[in-house]
Amino acid sequence: MERRTTKKMLELVEKEEKSDESTPVCLGNVASTIMKKVQWVTNILSVEELRPLSKVMKTLLDAGRVMGVQEHQGHARSARMTLHNNKLHLHVLHDHPTPDNTYTLEHSCLMKLVDYSCAQVFLDFGWEGEMRGRVYIELNPDTGLARQFLMLCTGERGFSYHSTRLLEVVKQGHPGDYVCGGDYEKDTGDGGAPLLPGLQEDHDYERLAKSGLVGTLFTPGSPHCAQFYICIRDEDSSYGFTFGEVVSGLEVVKAATKLKNIADVKVVDCGVVLPL
Structure with missing residues (x-):
């Protein structure tokens, strides 16, 4: 139910953005608007929701709002996710909790995307x-x-x-x-x-x-x-x-x-x- 709600929210925001593509968009304003829309829902994502790299997802990544999370020996750890040259980068895990209003994916699920034949x-x-x-x-x-x-x-x-x-x-x-x-x-x-x-x-x-x-x-x-x-x-x-x-x-x-x-x-x- 939680992931279904998050997916519907992302689709809604993307639909609204498409309806107003002629209007210049400020990254900060878009990220702020998205965050306001999701304060009442969970921010847990699945890999399937990440894969399309839609305009909304790219906006969230550019705003630093998507992170991989891990629990290690009872402590919360998080890793930044960024786009560089249109490639998705998962940065090193750090021993600090995830910031508020951040979309998260399980770090172990993200690591399953790695192709060890050409990592x-x-x-x-x-x-x-x-x-x-x-x-x-x-x-x-x-x-x-x-x-x-x-x-x-x-x-x-x-x-x-x-x-x-x-x-x-x-x-x-x-x-x-x-x-x-x-x-x-x-x-x-x-x-x-x-x-x-x-x-x-x-x-x-x-x-x-x-x-x-x-x-x-x-x-x-x-x-x-x-x-x-x-x-x-x-x-x-x-x-x-x-x-x-x-x-x-x-x-x-x-x-x-x-x-x-x-x-x-x-x-x-x-x-x-x-x-x-």
Whole structure:
């Protein structure tokens, strides 16, 4: 009944908007009007209501009014949802309750949309108090290390890469140079324990080092295997265990390597791209 009511409300608002398409619309006014119409009903959405990405849904997303929610160890957690280049982004979960007048979807239901054969995640890097750019990474088809990396981008297991630093640049300026990061435990290089049990070495992880490659230097299942590296330049050799590749934004990582102190670079946001 609750979801049926929400769906009818969305259809009503969309119908009213279509009847007045000739009138210029202010995003703030539209969002405010929508919110006033729904104060008396539940704001729980289903994935089916999200999928069409109608004009109303896009308006709500642009206004920051749609969030994924999770209960973790008795605490409410929420994750922003945004549209960027017409792609739906589910941001990392944070330990705070959902704001009032926000539409919510179960985080676990949203994660069922992820296609693990071609999952794409993102890391936002920042330094000197500013967000400098977004890096998109496509993960290898359904491997343990890839799943672990995705979980640390979404925060679904309680831990995430959010607010972690890049730790060092190795072989800077030479073939095969790379940056390291991802110590979600200690942020020093001494942590980064696995989230998934039973991670094992696999031939699927073996690839020659090339620009944009993403992996870990640590054996799967070892105490630091949640740490990651991003390769900057090609090299005719292999190292570590690869599980993904940068498909957009490598220039952000390259810019970070030119800083005097790479540890000034932080992951200021992260998450996963949801296919619809």
